[in-house]
Amino acid sequence: MKNYDVLIAGGGAAGFFTAINIAERNPKLKIAILERGKEVLSKVRVSGGGRCNVTHACFIPNDLVKFYPRGEKELRGPFNRFCSGDTIEWFERHGVELKIEEDGRMFPVTDSSQTIIDCFLAAAQKHGIQILTGQSIQSIYKAESHWKVQTQNETFTSPILVMATGSNPKMWDMVQELGHSIVEPVPSLFTFNIKDPRIKDLMGVSALAEVKVKGSKLEASGPLLITHWGMSGPGILRLSAWGARELAAKQYRFTLMVNWLNTVDYAECEEILKGLKQEHAKKTVGKLCPFDFPKRLWESLITASGITPETRWADLNKKQLDALANELTRGEYPVNGKSTFKEEFVTAGGISLKEINFKTMQSKLYDTLYFTGEVLDIDAITGGFNFQNAWTGGFIAAESIVESMMERG
Structure with missing residues (x-):
């Protein structure tokens, strides 16, 4: 002894x-x-x-x-x-x-x-x-x-x-x-497993974003990183930390809402897009991104909105503008599991x-x-x-x- x-x-x-x-x-x-x-x-x-x-x-x-x-x-x-x-x-x-x-x-x-x-x-x-x-x-x-x-x-x-x-x-x-x-x-710090065509080939792409759990008060903002298995980065980890118990109760299956423009909401985004339609009518949507985030992400989101990159801003209809504003500010991504950080x-x-x-x-x-x-x-x-x-x-x-x-x- x-x-x-x-x-x-x-x-x-x-x-x-x-x-x-x-x-x-x-x-x-x-x-x-x-x-x-x-x-x-x-x-x-x-x-x-x-x-x-x-x-x-x-x-x-x-x-x-x-x-x-x-x-x-x-x-x-x-x-x-x-x-x-x-x-x-x-x-x-x-x-x-x-x-x-x-x-x-x-x-x-x-x-x-x-x-x-x-x-x-x-x-x-x-x-x-x-x-x-x-x-x-x-x-x-x-x-x-x-x-x-x-x-x-x-x-x-x-x-x-x-x-x-x-x-x-x-x-x-x-x-x-x-x-x-x-x-x-x-678990408190973990990343979200998301299989979605919008982010499939965007590994390594990062943007400052606001993230929310649909149907919940959980939200966070910060750099969001697209990975092999889904989404990571400080913004996601903050959400996982504050939502540790709630997300465990959901068995890590929920819908993640992403605002890729962080502080710009749907209405503001729609106004910006309408302004581009007027001011840059002859330019193509793929080549003119009005927001400060990666070109590959922009191209993926306009495609998800039913717009080809070669489309001119002047040719966008209301439905396409609405769809793009929606993808940019309140895109929904199904989460199916987690990965340890x-x-x-x-x-x-x-x-x-x-x-x-x-x-x-x-x-x-x-x-x-x-x-x-x-x-x-x-x-x-x-x-x-x-x-x-x-x-x-x-x-x-x-x-x-x-x-x-x-x-x-």
């Missing part, structure tokens, strides 16, 4: 950040990280295409919380204590400089996730944090004065247990056995947020049990926001753990 002052389940971003911040506050504490896999920080390694999207350049807590479909209300207080600016400062203090890209995402200047991994491993080594890999937790038991964690080959005890196990159904089951409620997990799989679901004290990240059922990261029912869209949740939760948990241990003596 191995005894520690603090035991952290999960060797990912949240687990390491919690452990390091505890050790920096009290270097005398004996801390261990239990990781079921052969390697730690595997999600950090693949995030951001191997560059690690550390955080986002959104520095106002009330604005930052709006990127979280689940956790918006609960994270407002924590972000007021440790926000994106604090993350930048923390990494700078540990020798890692971050840079801001045009879309607000932040990466190490090295453009390598290994920089973040090396930073964490060096800090863990400096403070004597034990990293124990190949430790698949089989059971968790709460004794009177300590936690007992059994892996497949060892038993660990500690007065403090931090759960930073991410979206792991097996661990959720164990926490549920302790009395916590689990919000059923469903690259390696950055994010789940909606986890420990019920009602059972967490967000001033300390403590369980409301056990004051010596803490939760950080994606083990909770918190998730965000892509852009560094899920990592920011891990850093904030880890920082607050560490602060609380050290203070509570000092009070206990």
